[in-house]
Amino acid sequence: MLARLFIRSVRERGVWALERACGAPIFRTRSSVTSQMCGCKAQQVGVAMTRREYSASGGRETVSDDHEEEYYVDVSNIESRWAGLGFDAQQDIISYLNVKQEFGWEYLSKDEKRAIYYIAYGKWGPRDPAVMSSAEFVFKLMTNMLLFSVLGFSLLNYAIDQEKIAEFNGAEESTSE
Incomplete structure (x- = not known):
């Protein structure tokens, strides 16, 4: 059945x-x-x-x-x-x-x-744990380098922006008093 x-x-x-x-x-x-x-x-x-x-x-x-x-x-x-x-x-x-x-x-x-x-x-x-060819390895390496470069650049600019914001807020507080 x-x-x-x-x-x-x-x-x-x-x-x-x-x-x-x-x-x-x-x-x-x-x-x-x-x-x-x-x-x-x-x-x-x-x-x-x-x-x-x-x-x-x-x-x-x-x-x-x-x-x-x-x-x-x-x-x-x-x-x-x-x-x-x-x-x-x-x-x-x-x-x-x-x-x-x-x-x-x-x-x-x-x-x-x-x-x-x-x-x-x-x-x-x-x-599939196949070994990467040299072209795939170079592409992966370049992509990762680009990604981490952009990430590092963003973090540096963020830190600089935070300093300027703190400086601007400090200047505003001193002028308002």
Whole structure:
């Protein structure tokens, strides 16, 4: 029952609508593997429906309940494969895991939990500790020098202004007495 709810939820959200132009299926069934996110041209096994196609079918299942299979994305060893995946494949995995999380953590496999943790907190994107190139280092150095120069100049002018204000207030008090 949970698998049927999951498939229906994914179908309604349009996650099944993979990039048809490139034909890179990332979904696989437990019985057969079509392609493991390699981006090769292959036909997707199973039912691929967009939201429009699903609503046009009137919500009817196109596969009988007896032959409905549970689909999942291959997220095993995602830490080593993530950098080599294309942007679309990464977004498909993120969408799949977001939908899968809605059903609760007890329904997730260990690999899916590890993939969710890696996507949320892993060393990719802004958390990638890649070494800066020399051009990036020079740009960062120049930007920081400019920032601190402006900050120092502002503090010096502020101190001078405070002295002049105190001097002006002292002169006003002496003339008013």
